[in-house]
Amino acid sequence: MNNVYVYIEIGEGNKVADVSLELLTKGRKLASELGAALECICIGSELEGIEKQLFPYGVDCVHKFDDPRLFPYTSLPHTSAVVNLFKEEQPQICLMGATVIGRDLGPRVSSALHSGLTADCTQLEIDDFEMKVKQGDEFVTKHYEKQLMQIRPAFGGSIIATIVNPEHRPQMATVRDGVMKKEILSADYKGEVINHEVGKYIPETDYVVKVLDRHVEAAKHNLKGANIVVAGGYGVGSKEGFDLLRELAHELHAELGASRAAVDAGWVEHDRQIGQTGVTVRPKVYIACGISGAIQHIAGMKESGIIISINNDPSAPINQIADYNICGNIEEVVPKLIKYYKANSK
Amino acid sequence: MLNIIVLAKQVPDTHNVGSEAMTPEGTVNRAALPTVFNPEDLNALEQAIRLKEQHPGSRITMLTMGLPKAAEVLREGIYRGADEGILLTDRALGGADTLATSYSLAQAIRKIGKVDIILCGRQAIDGDTAQVGPQVAEKLGLPQITYTEEILECDENHIRCRRHIDGGVETVEAPMPILVTVNGSAAPCRTRNVKRIMANKRKEFTVWGAADIEADPQQIGKAGSPTNVKAVKSIVFKAKETKTLTDSDEDINSLVRELIESNTI
Numbered sequence: 283m284n285n286v287y288v289y290i291e292i293g294e295g296n297k298v299a300d301v302s303l304e305l306l307t308k309g310r311k312l313a314s315e316l317g318a319a320l321e322c323i324c325i326g327s328e329l330e331g332i333e334k335q336l337f338p339y340g341v342d343c344v345h346k347f348d349d350p351r352l353f354p355y356t357s358l359p360h361t362s363a364v365v366n367l368f369k370e371e372q373p374q375i376c377l378m379g380a381t382v383i384g385r386d387l388g389p390r391v392s393s394a395l396h397s398g399l400t401a402d403c404t405q406l407e408i409d410d411f412e413m414k415v416k417q418g419d420e421f422v423t424k425h426y427e428k429q430l431m432q433i434r435p436a437f438g439g440s441i442i443a444t445i446v447n448p449e450h451r452p453q454m455a456t457v458r459d460g461v462m463k464k465e466i467l468s469a470d471y472k473g474e475v476i477n478h479e480v481g482k483y484i485p486e487t488d489y490v491v492k493v494l495d496r497h498v499e500a501a502k503h504n505l506k507g508a509n510i511v512v513a514g515g516y517g518v519g520s521k522e523g524f525d526l527l528r529e530l531a532h533e534l535h536a537e538l539g540a541s542r543a544a545v546d547a548g549w550v551e552h553d554r555q556i557g558q559t560g561v562t563v564r565p566k567v568y569i570a571c572g573i574s575g576a577i578q579h580i581a582g583m584k585e586s587g588i589i590i591s592i593n594n595d596p597s598a599p600i601n602q603i604a605d606y607n608i609c610g611n612i613e614e615v616v617p618k619l620i621k622y623y624k625a626n627s628k
Numbered sequence: 629m630l631n632i633i634v635l636a637k638q639v640p641d642t643h644n645v646g647s648e649a650m651t652p653e654g655t656v657n658r659a660a661l662p663t664v665f666n667p668e669d670l671n672a673l674e675q676a677i678r679l680k681e682q683h684p685g686s687r688i689t690m691l692t693m694g695l696p697k698a699a700e701v702l703r704e705g706i707y708r709g710a711d712e713g714i715l716l717t718d719r720a721l722g723g724a725d726t727l728a729t730s731y732s733l734a735q736a737i738r739k740i741g742k743v744d745i746i747l748c749g750r751q752a753i754d755g756d757t758a759q760v761g762p763q764v765a766e767k768l769g770l771p772q773i774t775y776t777e778e779i780l781e782c783d784e785n786h787i788r789c790r791r792h793i794d795g796g797v798e799t800v801e802a803p804m805p806i807l808v809t810v811n812g813s814a815a816p817c818r819t820r821n822v823k824r825i826m827a828n829k830r831k832e833f834t835v836w837g838a839a840d841i842e843a844d845p846q847q848i849g850k851a852g853s854p855t856n857v858k859a860v861k862s863i864v865f866k867a868k869e870t871k872t873l874t875d876s877d878e879d880i881n882s883l884v885r886e887l888i889e890s891n892t893i
Contacts, residue, residue, distance in 0.1 A: 354798070357762070357772050382794045386774045389759035393730060393766035398854030401757035411858060431858065436755065443860045450854035491771055491802040494788070498796035510893060534893055552813075559756055567892055588892060590883075601870065606883060610875025618877060622884040623893070 285321050285343075286313040287373040287452065289364065290336065291383055292326040292353065294498060298335045301379035304462040308406055309377055310340035315408045316428055318374065319343060325363050327353035333475050340467035342474065349480045351489050354496060355383050358488035361390040366483040368395060373452040375430050377406075380456035392454050398447030399454040400432035402558060404461055404581055407431040411446050424448075430455065435558045435581050442577070460506050460562040503537055505554060510536035511565045513556055513583070516543035517572020517593060518612055524549050526616045527571055533620055539563065541579045557582035569619075572612050575600025592616070629685040630784065632676045633737060635748035635764070636669040636690055636705060638698040665701045668749025670817035672810040675779050676747050677709035677818065683783070687711045691736055693721060693729060699833055706828045707820040714740070718837035720849050726755070728852035730763035735841035737768060744784060746807040750775055761809035771802050774809040 288309045291299040306322065313320040319342040324332055326348065333344045347363045364387065368376070376391070378384035380402045392399035411429045414421045430453040432445040447453045505511065512531040514524055524544070531538045540550040542557055556563055557579040568586035573579060575591075575598055583589075584603060591604035592615045601607045608615050640661035673690075680686040690705040692698045693716040702713025716736050724732065737743060746765075751758035758774070765772040773789050777797065781788040788801045792811050838848055846852060873879040887893045 356800075357765075357774075361766070382775055382792065385758045386762060386772070389726070389730075389757075389762035390766040390772070392727060392759070392854075393763035396727065396854065398725065398727065399757075399759060400855060401755075401759060413856060436860075441860050444858040445855050446858045447854045448856065491773070491800055493798055493800050495799040496793075496796065497798070498793065567887070588887075596872075604870055606871050606873060608873045608875060608880065608883070615875050615880065618875070618880045619884060622877075622881045623888075626881070626885050626888050 283372055284374045284451075285319040285371070286316065286375045287368075287371075287377070288320070288322045289376065289378040289384065289387065290322050290324045290332075291379050291381060292324060292329075292332070296326065296329065296332055298332065299379060299381070299459075300464060301381060301384075301457070301459040303335075303339055303464040304460070305377045305379065305457060306336065306339035306341060307465045307467075308457070308462045309375070310467055312375060312406065312408060312430070313340075313342075316374070321345065321371075321373070323347070323364060323367065325352050325355075325360050327351075333473070337471050337473055338466045338469050339464070340471055344473060344475045346475060346477050347480050347483065348477065349484075352480070354493050355386075356489070356491045356493065357386050357390060358490065359484045360387050361394065362484045362488050363478075363480075364391050365394045367478070368452060376452040376454045378454070378456045380458040384456045388454060388456050395452070397450045397452055397454055398445070399456070400434060400445045400447075401456050403432045403434045403455045403457050404558065405431075405433035406455060406457070407433070411448055413448060429453070435577050458558075458562060503554065505537045505539055505556070505561050505563060508537035508563065508565050510534050510567045510569070511539045511556070511563050511583070511586070512536045512569045512571065513539035513541065513573060514544050514550065514571045514612075515541035515573030515579075516547065517574070517595075518544060518549065519572070521549045523572075523612055526613065530569070530616050530620050533623055536565075536567075536569075539583075541573050541576070543576075570600055570604070571616065573600055574598045575603070630679055630683050630687075630744045630782070631742050632679060632686055632688045633740065633743050633746045634669070634673050634676045634688060634690045634705065634710060635733060635746065635760070636673070636692045636701045637666040637749075637752045638663045638692065638694050638701045639666045639752050639754045640664075663697070663700070665704055666749055666752045668751060668810060668812050669701075670749075671812060671814040672747040672749050672808075673705055673708060673710065674815050674817040675776070675808070675810055678815075679745070679779065679782055680709070689714060689740060691716065691733065691740070693717070693732055693736075702833050703828070703831070704820075706831060707825050708818060709821065709824070713831075713833040715833050715835045716837075716841070717835060720838040720843075720845070723850035723853065724848060725853035725855045726757055726759040727763055727854060728848050728850075730760050730767055731847045731852060732838075732841065732843060733760070734764050734767035735843050736836060737764070739836070739841050744805050745782070745787070746770070746805075748807070748809055750809045750811050758809070761807060765807035768807070770805055770807050772807045772809070773800055773802060775811045776808050777811050777814050779808070
């Protein structure tokens with residue numbers, strides 16, 4: 283009872299999604315800090331042996347709901363399984379990926395249980411919390427111990443907000459792929475497996491949405507795992523400007539990324555967006571071209587090793603976290619980088 | 629003939645937000661900001677107008693919750709093709725998180741009565757949470773299709789949609805009534821129609837408060853919101869030792885050499 287739960291996202295071939303393993307790693311830390319166990323929920327089809335992918339991350343209990351109709355994911359049956367399990371288990375924390383599935387499922391679960399849900403958290407911590415509450419006619423300060431601090435950029439990324447849900451359980455949060463680190467706790471960690479009777483949790487009437495057809499492709503690029511990222515912002519100025527960045531990225535064996543402003547302008551594909559509402563990257567080298575550095579962008583790249591900013595505005599916020607600032611125009615600096623890289627790397 | 633509801637939100641233009649827009653309590657002073665029609669709600673409106681074209685006699689009701697000024701999105705929606713607008717506004721509804729908001733919207737939808745399809749944007753640009761759609765569906769006990777890119781078929785009994793999923797697309801079929809959230813990659817919304825502007829310049833909207841939707845005071849506004857904002861801070865970047873270079877050939881050549889020699893690139 284009152285443990286930390288992670289909803290496990292299961293892809294083709296019953297492979298557990300990276301984001302779920304990242305959440306297990308974070309969940310393990312939170313559970314240990316709270317003196318609670320780490321449990322997780324697997325809902326899918328032919329889940330035999332899936333726990334082997336999960337136990338090394340420090341999972342104490344795997345709850346399985348196994349039925350051919352539970353893969354691919356549809357909203358209602360997965361919601362019922364989670365909601366009805368939570369009514370029995372009363373978790374204190376529930377984490378989900380801020381993926382299409384997590385963002386479809388999380389709100390329904392929170393709505394059914396009347397619990398708070400915070401989307402796209404970038405940090406999760408345990409801390410105490412005080413709040414003024416009304417008792418009768420007067421306000422008193424109430425102290426809440428060991429609450430989940432759900433930290434996220436908000437409002438277009440101009441602020442960072444810390445959200446707490448002191449009076450409602452579970453405290454629910456979603457986190458994007460790549461934001462937390464995944465780390466194996468111990469290769470021989472062993473927990474328990476519970477095979478739940480699916481019909482007890484999911485009514486037949488839930489199977490109303492049919493998936494007729496499904497195309498899933500592997501990602502077209504490896505932005506998340508790239509050693510070097512060349513990223514462009516609104517300052518790149520045009521689609522042609524991005525061709526220059528593509529050329530630099532090609533020379534450096536780097537991946538191309540972009541800020542939201544550049545994606546919104548239509549200069550670069552949506553799946554290359556870096557930031558809170560895009561991909562989080564941790565490359566060895568991050569070359570920011572014409573990126574001013576809105577918080578929501580910084581959130582997705584600040585842990586890069588070396589940050590090089592190319593900008594003609596010396597006061598651009600990104601310059602403050604950069605290791606090198608090159609003051610100049612993209613169309614002049616980038617060709618020079620290409621030229622001198624070719625000249626020096628031979 | 630379909631009864632269509634479109635949920636729309638007037639949102640601050642988050643591309644232009646300064647710290648002066650925050651109140652000391654950490655909430656947003658929306659009145660101080662330029663506002664726009666939430667972009668993905670426009671994508672939802674377009675899908676609604678297409679349904680109406682395929683099913684003559686259908687009615688599109690726009691529902692929004694917010695300050696009285698939010699009626700602007702209702703008028704905009706009617707200029708583009710909606711039939712009527714309902715503004716849900718009341719001080720008691722203010723300070724709501726997504727859950728209290730979805731309870732209030734669900735109550736209003738119940739009051740509207742018969743509905744076949746509820747359409748809304750996937751998410752709003754002020755919070756980027758994508759929570760209100762599914763939370764409304766759950767409150768009303770309806771199935772949902774989120775991240776919809778196109779409604780392929782729809783009649784009184786069933787709907788078929790193509791939706792975005794991580795790394796791909798899928799086609800799903802579901803019974804009606806249903807709630808559908810529409811992704812930004814769906815067709816853009818048509819522009820205003822001149823005749824509709826002329827005909828609806830002075831159109832009056834229905835205005836409802838908390839009492840009209842028979843809201844439980846414990847489930848609306850701040851009281852109905854499980855989430856609390858503990859702290860809000862504007863980010864101060866940590867100062868780092870930064871080398872500033874010019875765009876001269878010498879500076880760039882020496883940087884590239886330095887990075888190559890240290891095996892960084």
